Amino acid sequence: MSLYDIIFYLFAAITILSGFIVVTSKNIVYSAFSLLFTFFGVAGIYVLLGADFIAIVQILVYVGGILILLLFGVMLTNKITNVDIRTGTIHVLPGAVAVGVLMGLLLSAMVWTEWKTQPSETPVTTTVTLGRLLITDYILIFELLGILLLIALIGAASIARREQE
Amino acid sequence: MELSNLSHSLNLLLPELTLSIALLVLVLFDLIFHHDKKIISYVALIGLLATGFFVINQFSLSGFAFSTGNESYRNFGMITIDSFGSFFKLIVIVASVIIVFFSLSSDEIKKTSERIGEYYALIFGMILGMLFMISATDLILIYLSVELLSLSSYVLAGFTKLRERNSEASLKYMIYGSVSSGLMLFGISLVYGMTGTTNLYMINSLIQIPHLNLFTFSFAMILIFAGIGYKISSAPFHFWTPDVYEGAPITITAFLSVASKAAGFALLIRFVKITFVSYIDTSGFWQLIHVFDWKTLIVVISIFTMTLGNFSALWQDNLKRMLAYSSIAHAGYIMLGLAVLSNQGLTAMLIYFAVYLLMNLGAFLVVMLIANKINSEEIDDYDGLGYSSPFLAASLAIFLISLTGLPPTAGFIGKLYLFVALVDANMIGLAVVALLNTVVSLYYYVRVLKHMYLTKPETAIPEIKTSKPNTILVLVLLIPIFIFGIYFTPLVDLAKGCITILGL
């Protein structure tokens, strides 16, 4: 077992354990906080895969942004009807069967597929390549993203703004 | 990307560019003209007409735009312009223009008139997403355009905030939507993991020699279909449809049921055709590469979709909800055309879509005009409408008869071409199922007619007067239904000329 493997299993364990807490915790705030570790573990795996920029994005956007929005969501909706926001477990058996089948499918897909791989070489920083691709090959995607974000902004304003009484 | 290549690409992208600029202008005008909101509707209309002009201009054009890869190795583009795409774009634009007119006379939208700028900006976002969906040939662009369409429609479904149902519709739409787009994204990632490319043409050439794991590939295809199936509300992914259609403002419901569905179907057809067809034989049948059995999947899903839609519609008392189920059923019928996997089937689908645009929008328009006055969409409130407001009742009746598919309406022509395509492909069993479904659908459409003409209302209801522009709008949708019902050659010729999907 090389150092690489050890680090990988470390991050995988962090991801899975905290992910497990996210779905099993009864208190939604605890779930949100353990989601932090899930995102963090995923970022670690990205680094191991040589996707350094994506790892930073993962931390910057997911931990720094999405998670905050999630916690805001909890605080926005807390105590609407004097019911605590708690998660419960229902339909255990059908849920377990469905998850089992899905996991079987995914595992068999993962194991038996000949994935397209690239010989591992010294990882170069991906940032520069990304910057180049954004304004050459993927220029259309890039500009469309701008419009998508604009629509997201307008939509958020439309949802969040209070109506004039 | 060289500059010559860029200008060539931009030239092919004129409708989308026009629409994007119109979107930005709309947002700007919304800021500048706070007081006179009327102007925004006109700006929207002008933007749409300009886009429509460029789309019509493109009918003779075809080509690839925005190719990726470096100079030594360049593959096909992210966008493909062809007559098939132009046909669907025209359908989307026509539907959008009609929706703008709808919005001008909808009471729900009038009540939120100070937010009309946002409304049109989001609608333009939807249209832009649809246009890209129709011509995208790269999985990243496909995902992004689906997302652009979804994002705008989530907000629009709950736009008016007048009733609780509104927000419910928005929330349900978003939750279902994010799950299915997540599934689609996962499917895309699997495909990329196996082939190392996101370009549909590249995937096609890579799977010609099947050396990849078919199990995983099929799994990925089903996941991608989940994303598209959600947009066209086909059977296992249709759960959102009734609630969203009922809760959303009726203009948005009408738009979702026609334009969004058209874009979804265009995406599905293009995806199947470009990625999986190895060659087209002399009689116009598409021969698939033996990696994934699209035919079985689509046959099963279309039977499932139309049966479920029709049988659920039988019990609906709310007209919007009934039309929602009927639109699910129609998605099933249209899918039959794809199940044939031939040029003839494609022609039938195009004809059906052109007709479906008219009759479905028409039905929603009349329901809206009636709801504006009596403030209800319940079927019991339609009692005696045939005598109190003969014009609206008669036009609703005609739209519904056309949706059933009875002659001499255009709906009959749409169904006829579909069934002929099925029979020509020796899929008679499927044609029989579809025919039986049509008989079932007759029941719930005629039930509305019965309420309007045969049931006596408990209290006398006043006549619902329509303003002149609205009458004209109804007639604009109504008259072609008769024209195409009798003199359908131009429509069929147009559809036959628009089956070119660039590829191979």
Added chain:
Amino acid sequence: MVTNYIPIFLVLLAASIFGAAVVFSSRIFGPLRPNKVKIMPYESGKDPIGTTNERISIKYYLVAMLFIVFDIEVIYVYPWAVEFKKLFAQYGLFAFVPMFIFLVVLELGFVYIFMKGGLRWD
């Protein structure tokens, strides 16, 4: 290969150990004698008012949305900026125009929210 990142992992490890040590050492070494005043939430010397799980205003949501959108904007600007010198040498003005359009579109959204009073705090 991944050995390049080992210093970062070490820093992470050191940071988490230090953080945990600071939080838990006082619990371990210090005497634990709680009383009512001591376990009160700390609000800079004032007595706390009300409960902590109040519903907060929807306005925060808009701010958070704005934050995420501009977070994402930065993510796209950054790799472009890193490579800009070379891109400018190769493509000239066309290295600049796409980013300019992207930024204009996004700032339009910001101006829109600002003018519509989305950030007004009354």
